[in-house]
Amino acid sequence: QVQLIESGGGLVQAGGSLRLSCTASGGTFSNYAMGWFRQAPGKEREVVAAISGASITTYYADSVKGRFTTSRDNAKNTVYLQMDSLKPEDTAVYYCAARSYSAISIRRYAYNDWGQGTQVTVSS
Numbered sequence: 001q002v003q004l005i006e007s008g009g010g011l012v013q014a015g016g017s018l019r020l021s022c023t024a025s026g027g028t029f030s031n032y033a034m035g036w037f038r039q040a041p042g043k044e045r046e047v048v049a050a051i052s053g054a055s056i057t058t059y060y061a062d063s064v065k066g067r068f069t070t071s072r073d074n075a076k077n078t079v080y081l082q083m084d085s086l087k088p089e090d091t092a093v094y095y096c097a098a099r100s101y102s103a104i105s106i107r108r109y110a111y112n113d114w115g116q117g118t119q120v121t122v123s124s
Contacts, residue, residue: 002027002098002113009094009118012086016122020081022096022115029077030054033099035111036070036081038092038120045108048094049081053102064090086122093117 008020022034030053039045049070050059058070067086072079079096095118097111105111 002029002032004096004098004113004115006094006096006115006118009120011121011123014086014088014122014124016086017082017084018086018120019083020094020096020118020120022079022081024077024079024098027098029072030074031100031102033102033104034070034072034079035097035099035104035106036079037095037097037108038090039095039117040092043092045095047106047108050104050106051079052104057104059104059106083120086120088122088124090120091122092120094120 003025006022033052035050036048037045038048051070067084069082096115098113099111
């Protein structure tokens with residue numbers, strides 16, 4: 001089991017940027033694919049981005065492609081989500097998640113361990 005601690009959320013104006021971090025403890029971090037998900041009020045949790053254990057493969061939802069970038073530093077057991085050109089519709093609670101395989105998945109139920117979530121609010 002992996003414990004995940006997220007940080008970096010907050011309030012930002014439209015067009016601004018935020019960087020989320022997610023630090024893991026327990027397990028060998030490079031063996032885990034990591035995903036970023038978000039959930040807005042009244043909506044289903046959806047995948048935003050994912051990155052494989054060795055950073056070879058990444059995935060981005062169409063809604064964030066070209067604006068968000070995920071990366072990881074396996075020496076620091078940390079995955080990042082750089083969010084640029086933020087829009088009000090990006091407002092949500094953002095979660096990082098770990099999958100017990102190095103290959104990515106975009107399915108929520110493929111991830112075993114979840115962070116506590118961090119609020120991102122984008123004002124217009």
